Amino acid sequence: MNIDHHESFQHMIDESLAGAISAEREQSLREHLGTCAPCQEYLSASNKVIVGLGGFSFEVDPTHNARVLASLRRTAQRVQSAQPRRRRWALISVAAVVLTMGGSFVDLQFGRLIASVFDIQRMQVQQGLLAFWILPSLCVLLLFPLLPLLSKAGTHREERIV
């Protein structure tokens, strides 16, 4: 049996160990291994490497585990406490949108009616709605989305433990 022939089967042994061999080639390898001492030796040495890799036991400091868990709990707590705040910002923003649109709607639909009921000019109604309804809700709409962004920087990241 020539060297190339062994090399080909030894490559198949590597493939088999890596889980990259077809069933057909595996069968052919098994048959060859039954009769070939050099390839058996190659397989045995490879298996000893694999068994040897299982002979290491790395130490894990149990106090480090405890610190990791504590750090995770703190971070999770912060993330969870930030969630209702975010929901509150979202609700306030939605309310501001509704109020802004509502003010504009009232002005367009009922401006003339209000002016006649209170015996004032239409322009005065418009100014009143703008000053006490539309502009405040517009301010809320524009400013509130910025607040969570400002507070996020302080709450986002957990400090590292030493």
Add this chain to the structure above:
Amino acid sequence: MESDTRQIALGLRRGDVVVLEALVEQYQYRLVRYLIYLLGRRDWVDDMVQETWLRVLERGSSYDGHSRFEPWLFRVARNIAFDAIRKRRTLSLDSDDDDGRVRPSPASNEPSPYTLAARTEDAERLAHSLQTLEPVYREALVLRFQEDLSLQEISMVVGAPVSTVASRIYRGLATLRPQFEGEKA
């Protein structure tokens, strides 16, 4: 298995601390071992393990539960390790190496983590060769033979084609095999 991974995915999406604690208990040692194989040193590993779990908490929603949890976890740990190596390289360009490469192995006077962790005669024989082996080969070996990941899963962890992963395993084995050649089975 599928229902376990679904439970994990669901727990991570909710940021459920109980699920996370169970995962830490279950995977901590394997995470430590993977990072030691990847880095070839012990002293950076604890920080990276902690970073990894915090990243799991923050980005847990990206785990979909369709595949096993381990490859996803190791992928996260690998990214953390490479980020840290890059950061340290930037911080210590003049002091660490002349060529700007960080060699993730301990200083020569420190015993290697493999020497310290060897518990069998075979492991003792492998310890030195493992220390000098390229990290990508060590990584492929630990993922295949200790974590029992498939080539496809390893490919997902390391972000390389399956054929590359396979050849890393072959070369890793080829480097370590001479330690045991010429012995009776």
